[in-house]
Amino acid sequence: MRMLTAVACTVVLAVGLTARAADAVDGKVAEACIAKLAQIANRPAADIAASAVAPDGDGQVVTLDLNGAENAWLCHVDAGGNVVDVIYQGEG
Numbered sequence: 171m172r173m174l175t176a177v178a179c180t181v182v183l184a185v186g187l188t189a190r191a192a193d194a195v196d197g198k199v200a201e202a203c204i205a206k207l208a209q210i211a212n213r214p215a216a217d218i219a220a221s222a223v224a225p226d227g228d229g230q231v232v233t234l235d236l237n238g239a240e241n242a243w244l245c246h247v248d249a250g251g252n253v254v255d256v257i258y259q260g261e262g
Contacts, residue, residue, distance in 0.1 A: 196223040196230070203232040203245030206253045211236060229254070 200220035208215045213236065222233040226246060234243040234256075241260035248254050 199223060199230050199247050199251055200232050202251065202253050203234055203247065203256065206245065207234050207236065207243055207256050210256055213237075 200223055204215050204218045204220060207213075207218050211218075217237040219235045220232050221235050221242070224231055224233075229246060229248040232245040232247065234245055236243060239258070239260075241258065243256055243258050245256045246254040
């Protein structure tokens with residue numbers, strides 16, 4: 171019984187560490203996208219929030235909300251964490 175408990179604890183711990191590592195990577199990706207949109211829109215980073223991060227081919231796509239914008243912006247990031255493009259999801 172003790173061996174089974176130790177294995178279960180190890181699995182839970184490993185899954186927890188993996189989830190935390192993924193959150194850190196996603197945070198860095200989101201920060202890069204926020205910085206790029208702030209530069210494009212000439213707005214402070216405080217006016218921008220990342221609402222979602224999802225896989226996209228070999229990289230990731232980050233959904234960004236800019237205060238005052240009617241629609242979201244999408245930021246595409248390559249596998250190396252470099253911003254490829256930032257696109258507004260509306261007219262204008």
